[in-house]
Amino acid sequence: xxxxxxxxxxxxxxxxxxxxxxxxxxxxxxxxxxxxxxxxxxxxxxxxxxxxxxxxxxxxxxxxxxxxxxxxxxxxxxxxxxxxxxxxxxxxxxxxxxxxxxxxxxxxxxxxxxxxxxxxxxxxxxxxxxxxxxxxxxxxxxxxxxxxxxxxxxxxxxxxxxxxxxxxxxxxxxxxxxxxxxxxxxxxxxxxxxxxxx
Amino acid sequence: xxxxxxxxxxxxxxxxxxxxxxxxxxxxxxxxxxxxxxxxxxxxxxxxxxxxxxxxxxxxxxxxxxxxxxxxxxxxxxxxxxxxxxxxxxxxxxxxxxxxxxxxxxxxxxxxxxxxxxxxxxxxxxxxxxxxxxxxxxxxxxxxxxxxxxxxxxxxxxxxxxxxxxxxxxxxxxxxxxxxxxxxxxxxxxxxxxxxxxxxxxxxxxxxxxxxxxxxxxxxxxxxxxxxxxxxxxxxxxxxxxxxxxxxxxxxxxxxxxxxxxxxxxxxxxxxxxxxxxxxxxxxxxxxxxxxxxxxxxxxxxxxxxxxxxxxxxxxxxxxxxxxxxxxxxxxxxxxxxxxxxxxxxxxxxxxxxxxxxxxxxxxxxxxxxxxxxxxxxxxxxxxxxxxxxxxxxxx
Numbered sequence: 001x002x003x004x005x006x007x008x009x010x011x012x013x014x015x016x017x018x019x020x021x022x023x024x025x026x027x028x029x030x031x032x033x034x035x036x037x038x039x040x041x042x043x044x045x046x047x048x049x050x051x052x053x054x055x056x057x058x059x060x061x062x063x064x065x066x067x068x069x070x071x072x073x074x075x076x077x078x079x080x081x082x083x084x085x086x087x088x089x090x091x092x093x094x095x096x097x098x099x100x101x102x103x104x105x106x107x108x109x110x111x112x113x114x115x116x117x118x119x120x121x122x123x124x125x126x127x128x129x130x131x132x133x134x135x136x137x138x139x140x141x142x143x144x145x146x147x148x149x150x151x152x153x154x155x156x157x158x159x160x161x162x163x164x165x166x167x168x169x170x171x172x173x174x175x176x177x178x179x180x181x182x183x184x185x186x187x188x189x190x191x192x193x194x195x196x197x198x
Numbered sequence: 199x200x201x202x203x204x205x206x207x208x209x210x211x212x213x214x215x216x217x218x219x220x221x222x223x224x225x226x227x228x229x230x231x232x233x234x235x236x237x238x239x240x241x242x243x244x245x246x247x248x249x250x251x252x253x254x255x256x257x258x259x260x261x262x263x264x265x266x267x268x269x270x271x272x273x274x275x276x277x278x279x280x281x282x283x284x285x286x287x288x289x290x291x292x293x294x295x296x297x298x299x300x301x302x303x304x305x306x307x308x309x310x311x312x313x314x315x316x317x318x319x320x321x322x323x324x325x326x327x328x329x330x331x332x333x334x335x336x337x338x339x340x341x342x343x344x345x346x347x348x349x350x351x352x353x354x355x356x357x358x359x360x361x362x363x364x365x366x367x368x369x370x371x372x373x374x375x376x377x378x379x380x381x382x383x384x385x386x387x388x389x390x391x392x393x394x395x396x397x398x399x400x401x402x403x404x405x406x407x408x409x410x411x412x413x414x415x416x417x418x419x420x421x422x423x424x425x426x427x428x429x430x431x432x433x434x435x436x437x438x439x440x441x442x443x444x445x446x447x448x449x450x451x452x453x454x455x456x457x458x459x460x461x462x463x464x465x466x467x468x469x470x471x472x473x474x475x476x477x478x479x480x481x482x483x484x485x486x487x488x489x490x491x492x493x494x495x496x497x498x499x500x501x502x503x504x505x506x507x508x509x510x511x512x513x514x515x516x517x518x519x520x521x522x523x524x525x526x527x528x529x530x531x532x533x534x535x536x537x538x539x540x541x542x543x544x545x546x547x548x549x550x551x552x553x554x555x556x557x558x559x560x561x562x563x564x565x566x567x568x569x570x571x572x573x574x575x576x577x578x579x580x581x582x583x584x585x586x587x588x589x590x591x592x593x594x
Contacts, residue, residue, distance in 0.1 A: 007515070016512075017519065022585045036587065043509060043529045043537065043552040045587045063587045067511035067528065071585065 008069060009102035015072035020079050023049050023061035031061070033129065035121025038114050042195045044070050048078070048118040052126050057081045057089055062115070069104050070112035073097050077115040086123050090137060092116045114195070144185055147178035152189060159193045166190065203521045204567045208407075208499060208560035209356050209384060210525055214450070215409035215561075221453040222411065225446055232443040233434060242445045249452030256455050257401070257418055258392040265417040265435045266448055270383040271307035273402030273417035274350075276428035276439070277379045278311040281347055282318050283426040291424035295347030295376070301325040301333050302543040303360075304352055308381055309539070312350065325351075330492040331360030331544050338367050346376040353385040353396075357527060357540040357556060358491035359500030361389060368397040377423060383407055387458040388466065388497045399423045405447065409561065410454030414447030465561050470498035472568050473559050477501050479572040484579050486589075488550060490541060499559040502527075504541070504550035507589025508582040513555055516578040522571055527554040549588065 006013050023029060031049035038045035044066035051059040060078040064070050077097050081089045094113040098104050104113070127135045141151035150173045163169040166187060170176060176183050205213070214222070225245070230238030232246045247261070254261040267273045284293040300312050302324045312322045323341040325333050333351065342349070349371045354361045368378045379400035385391050387408035393401055401418040405411055417439075419425050425438055432440035477489060486506035505513065510528030517524055527538025529552060536542070537551035546554075557571070583589040 016515065019585060024584065038587075040552070040588055041548040043548075047587045063585055065507070065586045065588050066509050068515045070509075071512060 008072070008104065011076070011100070011102045012069060012072040012104070015075040015101070016068045019071055019075040021059075021061045021075065023047065023063045029059075029061055031122070033122040033124075033126030035118045035123070035125055037117045037121060037196055038066070039195050039198050040065060041198060043067065044112055044114060044195060046070070046074055046114045046118040048074075048115060048122045050081070050119070050122045050126065052086065055086050057084050057086065060119075062118070064115075066112055067108075069101075069108045070114070072101060073104070073113045074115040074118075076100050077119065081119065086126070086135075090120060090123055092119065117196070144189065145173075145175045145178075145182045147182075148174045148176075150175040150182075155186065155189050156193055156197075159190065160197060164190070164194070164198070201521050202567070202570050204570055205523045206557045206559055206563065206567075206571065207523045207525050208563075209359075209497075209556065209558035211406045211412065212409045212560055213562065214411065215454055215457050217457055218410055218450050218453045222446060222450045225449045228445060228449075230445075232445050233432075242443075245452075246443055246445050246448050249448045249455075252452050252455060253416060256459060258394050259418055260421060262436065263393075263418055263421055265419055265438045266443065267402075267415045267417050267439055268413055268441075268444070269415035270305070270381065270402050270404035270407075272428070273404075273415050274305065274307040274379075274381055275311050276417055277400045277402070278308065278315060278348070278350060279428055280424065280426040281315055281320060286426050289425050291347070291377075291426055293347070295345055296321055297341075297343070297345045297347060298322045299325065299338070299341050299346055299349045299351075299371075299376075301327060301351055301362075303327050303331060303355055303357075303540040304350070305356060305381055305383065308350055308352070320347075321345075327360075327543050329544050329546075330495075331355055331358045331490070331540070332492060332495070333362055333367070335363065335366055335370070339370060342371055342374050342376065344374055346371065346374055348377050348379060350379040350381070352381040352383075353391070353401075354382070354389065354497050355491070355540060356384045357538060358502045358544070359384070359497035359558075360492045361385075361495040361497065364396050364398065372397065384497060386455075387462055388499060390462075393418055393420070405451035405454060408454050408458050410451040411447050414444050414451045416451075461561065466498045469559050469561070469563065472563055472565060473499055473501050473557075475565075476557060476559070476568050476571060477503075479568070480575060483572065483576045488546065490544065490546065490554060501557045501559075502541075502554055503557070504546060504554045505579050505583075506550065506553060507586045508553050508579055509586075510537075510553055510555055512582050513553075513578060516582065517555075517574065520574045520578070522574060525556045525558075527556070528552045 032052040034049045036047040047063040049061050062074045064074045124136050141153040158172045163172045230242040232243035250261045250264050253264045280291040316322045371378045377399045380398045382403045386403045399420045404415040429440045488504040490502040510526030514526045527541050529537045541551035
């Protein structure tokens with residue numbers, strides 16, 4: 001694709017120009033589960049609403065405040081999950097959405113592809129409402145800094161406690177104070193948490 | 199509505215004026231190096247020096263006060279980075295004063311260059327602005343002192359068009375013996391710019407913002423004021439800027455300035471009328487919008503609007519699909535988390551900064567184009583708001 005054609009892939013363009021399943025009237029849709037993630041401060045926020053029957057998503061509608069790739073990725077996700085079991089939908093990750101869209105610029109992925117999180121929040125909401133809280137999966141912690149054994153959960157905890165930049169984070173967790181190889185990964189996570197919880 | 203191609207991003211850059219294009223085409227074979235003594239060189243030099251005179255008279259300056267550079271960013275960097283110098287030659291700025299004053303809404307070439315000075319141990323004051331983007335004279339008085347070496351403030355803002363009272367601040371700065379630079383990149387052709395009226399010591403501008411070519415700019419440097427070279431390696435520009443003289447760029451920019459002289463009065467009136475019609479038309483057709491910038495002290499061609507509950511990059515790309523070229527202060531357009539530093543400085547808040555669109559008009563804008571934009575924008579805003587998590591309609 002030449003850059004003259006458009007800034008994103010044809011699939012992104014299609015979902016941007018003709019977004020599918022916009023949640024126009026939440027009351028009328030009467031979702032079985034809803035989840036919202038994102039932060040207006042950073043320019044992206046997503047709401048996913050699902051209808052569930054027999055542990056399958058029968059319908060999915062959404063709203064988003066965000067850029068073209070945010071609109072397109074939420075739209076494509078809403079199409080992907082229809083008919084999916086809750087447990088399969090739960091496993092969807094940004095890379096699945098990006099694959100469906102063809103491609104997205106690297107810097108757009110962690111900003112604008114928040115739909116999968118909103119979807120998991122909607123499923124959790126459904127589980128909560130239907131007394132199936134035991135099915136809510138708490139993600140396992142991943143080690144980010146091998147040297148100091150710091151996980152993504154530790155970083156999130158420190159972020160929520162006020163460590164909003166790398167130096168402050170290092171001060172609190174000692175992350176990246178030995179070989180420093182994890183710095184980029186850590187900065188990406190900080191960026192993401194700013195979006196989600198900032 | 200048949201799709202048109204409407205360019206409303208003149209603050210980003212402008213197309214060549216047809217006469218500039220013609221002048222440059224005719225000058226294409228003028229290949230001689232203006233520094234050479236032989237005839238081809240002299241021929242090119244002759245043209246360059248004619249433009250220097252023309253530029254000087256345009257600014258109300260003397261020809262030897264005009265330095266040709268590679269553009270606005272280079273001119274700005276040259277002035278600001280003089281303050282890392284302490285004794286390069288007889289006219290060195292000598293860097294004895296440790297403080298710099300600038301503002302929160304400068305172009306990145308000023309902001310980042312002053313931040314660079316900060317990392318070199320300077321104390322830089324970034325003056326705040328009010329909701330209309332104006333620097334208050336009182337705030338300026340608070341920071342200026344005998345320690346101030348340089349004041350660098352833009353004449354007119356690129357994003358919201360607000361025009362600053364550079365003349366008053368220059369007078370105050372001179373009382374303290376500080377030097378004053380103004381970034382006039384957006385001002386040329388849109389408001390009168392006269393160096394003695396402003397009183398400034400240095401002034402930057404760039405050819406491509408007023409229908410001239412890209413890659414050519416000017417740094418006005420007042421006679422007898424300090425000057426330290428930024429680019430070393432040659433005697434061009436009387437030793438003030440090394441590098442083979444960009445004769446073709448200079449010739450094009452010269453023609454563009456000539457055309458500004460001829461057409462500016464008429465263009466300002468015409469463009470302002472269209473801009474005002476666009477502004478009131480959008481306000482009439484779309485609820486919950488905010489016009490950014492100063493109501494009166496604003497460039498005649500600039501309209502920056504924030505649409506509540508609608509994100510700017512999405513709006514920009516929907517407009518692009520309709521053939522309309524504008525820009526946005528949304529973070530998405532820059533690849534960072536932060537939306538426009540200018541809008542944040544005016545205090546509009548991140549949501550309205552993300553939802554901002556800049557329409558900047560120019561000499562080729564027509565009434566039909568304004569009509570087309572007025573027809574295209576409202577349904578796009580409704581559409582974006584309809585899928586927005588934050589827009590519920592009504593004033594909130």
